[in-house]
Amino acid sequence: MHGTAKGLIAAALLAFPLRASDFNGARSLEDTRHAVAFGPRPPGSAALRSLRASVEGQLRALHFRVSEDVFIARTPDGPVEMRNIIATLPGTSGRTLVVSGHYDTKKQPGFVGANDGGSSTGFLLELARAVAARHWSSDIVLVWFDGEEAYGKWSDTDSVYGSRHLAERWSHDGTLARVRALINVDMIGDRNLDIVKETNSSPELLQTVWKIAYESGYGRYFTNSEDAIDDDHMPFRERGVNAIDLIDFDYGSSNSWWHTSADTIDKLSAHSFQVVGDVVMRTLETLD
Numbered sequence: 001m002h003g004t005a006k007g008l009i010a011a012a013l014l015a016f017p018l019r020a021s022d023f024n025g026a027r028s029l030e031d032t033r034h035a036v037a038f039g040p041r042p043p044g045s046a047a048l049r050s051l052r053a054s055v056e057g058q059l060r061a062l063h064f065r066v067s068e069d070v071f072i073a074r075t076p077d078g079p080v081e082m083r084n085i086i087a088t089l090p091g092t093s094g095r096t097l098v099v100s101g102h103y104d105t106k107k108q109p110g111f112v113g114a115n116d117g118g119s120s121t122g123f124l125l126e127l128a129r130a131v132a133a134r135h136w137s138s139d140i141v142l143v144w145f146d147g148e149e150a151y152g153k154w155s156d157t158d159s160v161y162g163s164r165h166l167a168e169r170w171s172h173d174g175t176l177a178r179v180r181a182l183i184n185v186d187m188i189g190d191r192n193l194d195i196v197k198e199t200n201s202s203p204e205l206l207q208t209v210w211k212i213a214y215e216s217g218y219g220r221y222f223t224n225s226e227d228a229i230d231d232d233h234m235p236f237r238e239r240g241v242n243a244i245d246l247i248d249f250d251y252g253s254s255n256s257w258w259h260t261s262a263d264t265i266d267k268l269s270a271h272s273f274q275v276v277g278d279v280v281m282r283t284l285e286t287l288d
Contacts, residue, residue: 021281022130025274032122032189032273033265035103036114042107043073043147043161044080051103051121052085055144058125059087062132064142069169073161076151077107084162085144087128093137096175097284098182099127100232102148102162106259114265115251116258117148119189123273130281138180138288145232148186160232167235176236181205181287182243184233187258188276190248191269195276197226200237201244209244212282218275246276 034054038047059066069084085103101120105113112118124142131140147161163184170176183205188195195213197206213222233243251257257267 021278022133023274023277023281024126024129025270025272025277027129028122028126028273028277029189029268029270030122031125032114032118032268035121036112036118036265040108040111041103041105041113041117042149043082043104048104048146052083052144055085055103055121055125059085059128062128064089064128064132069162069166071165073147073165075161076158080147082146082161082165084146084166086166087142089131089136089140091136091138091140094178095138095180096141096178097136097138097287098141098143098179099124099185099280099284100143100145100163100182101185102146102232103144104146104148106149107151108259110261111259112261112264114263114268115187115189116263118265119187119268119273120144120185123185123188123276126273126277127280130277131284136284136288139178140284148232154230159230160235163232164235167239167241171239176239176241179236179241181283182233182236182241183209183280183283184231184243184245185276185280186231186245186247187251188246188248189268189272190251191267191272192250193221193248193272193275194225194250195222195246195248196229196250197224198231198245198247199226199228200230200234202237202242205242205244208286209246209279209283212286213279216278216282218279221272221275222279246280
């Protein structure tokens with residue numbers, strides 16, 4: 001980022017109004033509860049199709065332009081049809097701000113993924129309501145990625161199927177050139193919230209988000225612990241996009257609830273959704 005751009009962001013932060021963000025953490029938790037009620041939701045499943053129909057219906061009621069990015073993923077289990085949900089609220093500037101997360105769950109018997117897959121689904125739905133209540137100069141694009149989870153051992157070819165596909169598509173059709181920032185959220189509902197500084201993320205965007213979190217009174221939830229995590233932001237980072245991954249990768253003692261049947265809705269809290277929702281909304285306002 002050029003020095004001038006950094007100066008503009010710094011000036012925006014100094015003048016940033018700490019008003020209500022319109023994001024409702026309790027509603028976001030209820031959206032997550034609704035998603036989890038469909039049961040396990042691996043790609044191609046009837047449960048995921050039902051969830052997708054529910055999400056898209058709510059987005060259309062909010063007057064988003066809704067489309068699906070449909071593709072066939074080559075997985076260790078064979079070809080699987082996957083569908084990213086893309087919801088666009090058009091702006092006027094020609095710039096684009098993206099917030100993303102995944103809505104699938106790992107293909108694992110009994111795994112309902114309340115935090116891992118559910119929280120990002122519910123978060124994005126409430127964020128859709130919040131951004132729809134404002135006027136934006138940038139296009140606001142919300143993406144629910146399919147196929148984030150690996151079928152076997154995580155690898156470059158067995159993981160983040162949906163984000164890999166969309167990053168390539170947007171690279172070819174010119175969309176990436178208009179993306180000013182992409183914020184990916186994953187596992188952000190944990191009632192003991194501690195967002196890690198994910199070091200594969202854009203340093204400039206990390207600095208902006210952490211500054212907003214501290215100025216909003218949420219500093220204790222955005223930690224100084226650093227970790228490099230491979231997630232849905234990486235296909236975009238690899239193409240030079242200003243992208244960040246907001247993730248709490250400390251879920252249960254020594255991350256013991258991750259990818260287990262213990263990942264249930266009782267482990268989440270409305271307050272955690274509120275914290276992340278307020279920070280994401282204020283980041284969008286700063287970047288717009």
